[in-house]
Amino acid sequence: MKHYIEVRIEGKNIYRFLKRLNQAKINLYHIRYHGINQAYIKILKEDYEKIQDLKTIYDIKITNWYGIEKGKKIIFKYRFFLLFFLFGLALFIFLSHIVFDVEVVHNDKKLRLLLQEELKKYGISKYHFKKNYDEINKIKKEILYRYRNNIEWLEIKEVGVKYVVRVEERIISKEKEKRPIQNIVSKHNAIILSIDAEEGEIIKNINDYVKPGDVIISGEILLNDKIQKRVSAKGKVYGEVWYKTTVEYPLFYQEQKITGKTKKGWSLSLLNKRIELFSFSPFRHKKIFSKPILKSNLLPISLNYERQKELLIIEEALTKEEALEKAISYARDKIQKSLLEKEKIIDIKKLKVDQNNSKIIVELFVTVYQQIGMEKKIEEIKKDVRDH
Amino acid sequence: MDLIQKGKNYLLEDNFQIRASDNYVNIVSYDKMIHFDNKEVKIQYRNKVITVIGDKLVVSKLVSDEVLVCGMIQKIEFR
Structure with a gap:
């Protein structure tokens, strides 16, 4: 397959150079002149090397490619744009096939939860792939059959990236008690x-x-x-x-009330003694929830992380x-x-x-x-x- | 034999030909490009010289067996 390119030639006497190319058996398929010192010629890509050898004082530059070569060059030139575009397109297609919400429209919370759980079993839940029309129909039929005593009618509609599920409850009048x-x-x-x-x-x-x-x-x-x-x-x-x-x-009456003030801190337990570390304004009365961080198996010593709640003690006679x-x-x-x-x-x-x-x-x-x-x-x- | 030669000539266009119009001259199966500029193009075929005279002449195509000369053509000489 022949590949063509367009070359710009710039020099003192273009005609002479073109004649030289002709004598060297280089085919010039199309020639465009720009003034007396410049011309654009269409040649075979394989002849470019020959022209380079013959150019002497003439300036030669490839300005265009034809056919597949041109496609390749364009792809190369816009490779980052194309890459991001393709990536963006792939991401868009991927995200548009994901379910971001499943909304069940009904007043009864129990029925809503039941349907959400049931749909989850079939893979219709948040951050899962969407189902096709046939699958949706199959799921609908199966749910309707399984809950034939509870559900009268069911519709699963795809709205953008979410499923809207509309349901009609089956009300069976209870026999008079x-x-x-x-x-x-x-x-x-x-x-x-x-x-x-x-x-x-x-x-x-x-x-x-x-x-x-x-x-x-x-x-x-x-x-x-x-x-x-x-x-x-x-x-x-x-x-x-x-x-x-x-x-x-x-x-004599005593009552303990939690004020709502809390504090986090550290303490050191040594035997039955508890020493608060870095406690600059400690609560007078407090409830302590302690968690040992470092503990010795041999010695009765531990470093604890504490959550403290301030207590207000009311005493009354x-x-x-x-x-x-x-x-x-x-x-x-x-x-x-x-x-x-x-x-x-x-x-x-x-x-x-x-x-x-x-x-x-x-x-x-x-x-x-x-x-x-x-x-x-x-x-x-x-x-x-x-x-x- | 003549028929084959004719068919071969038709397909390969290896017979010397000049096609001319108001603003172009197409020469096929020439031997040598002797000279060209924007006033005159000289082409050799065997011991003959074809001269295209005109104004704003440009050689638009120059391949091994074909030359296309465009421009305001005034005269084509065949000597």
Whole structure:
């Protein structure tokens, strides 16, 4: 294959030089003249060496290449640009095939997490390669089949570098809960304060005194002393319930509070002694979390890294009255915490106060507004009656 | 035989030829380039000299068996 180049010749008498080239059997395929001292000639690449030998006072320079040679030269000239361009292109293609986010669109957090976990199993998660259309369809089908009771419809859509997963939850209406035939009975000795019956017949009145096991809402609907229908009694009964409780409270009170200030430092442990290192303004009271960095197996010595939390120590000496007040308050808080919604303390009365060394012992009578109703199956009640 | 020679001549163009137009002269199978400048180009073929006279003459192609002279051609002499 012939390779051509273009050469610029510069010199005194171009015509003479061209004639010399012709005599040397060098083919000049195209000649362009630039003034009388300069010409551009198209020659075979292999003739360039011959021209170099013949040039004498003429200046010869390659100005252009033709064919593959030209391509090679251009590639060489722009090699760095091409390299970066190709690298950039490869990087772009690579990054555009990576998933940077998977967004599941649904209100239910549980379902969202379930889908995210499930998609992860199929490789659809952050910083993984994207899947093709067929794979996505296959994954969709498999998830839909596996969770056919939970998922109605599923869509996995590729939006840029993320997957947006839209899901429609399958709502299967639950069968109406079968409830047993039951009464609502009292679980405490109490005075009824309110009855809210959804189903069943109320057979007690407000302000009635009830003992544990007394039926308040009956599941047996009576007409002329005959059972007409048996239902599952349902409802809420609140009543006044009484408790006796004893509270002990110290007359000398100490409390430790963390102030929030922290410090990091070093200490040296030697036998039972602890020496703080580089501690210029140590906390007066503190909680120390220590981690040995250097420890000797032979000697009881270690270098420790410590995290310290400042403590504020509150000490209080109470009078009997103050202690009594705090004891009642403590008891109130404790009871209140054990109560459910709508339940409340009606009254607290002190029955007896004793002082023993450094503490007081208070006996309290607490009146509480509390849920007293309890579900009890009718069979169980009848069995109970037979047992008695 | 004549036919073969004709075919060979057609393909290889080894017969001396001059093709001329208003602004170029193409000479094929010449022997020697004697002289050229922008006023005159002299080419030898056997014992004959072809002289192209004109203005702003340029030799656009100068290969072993072909010369292309372009420019304002006034006269072509064949002696």
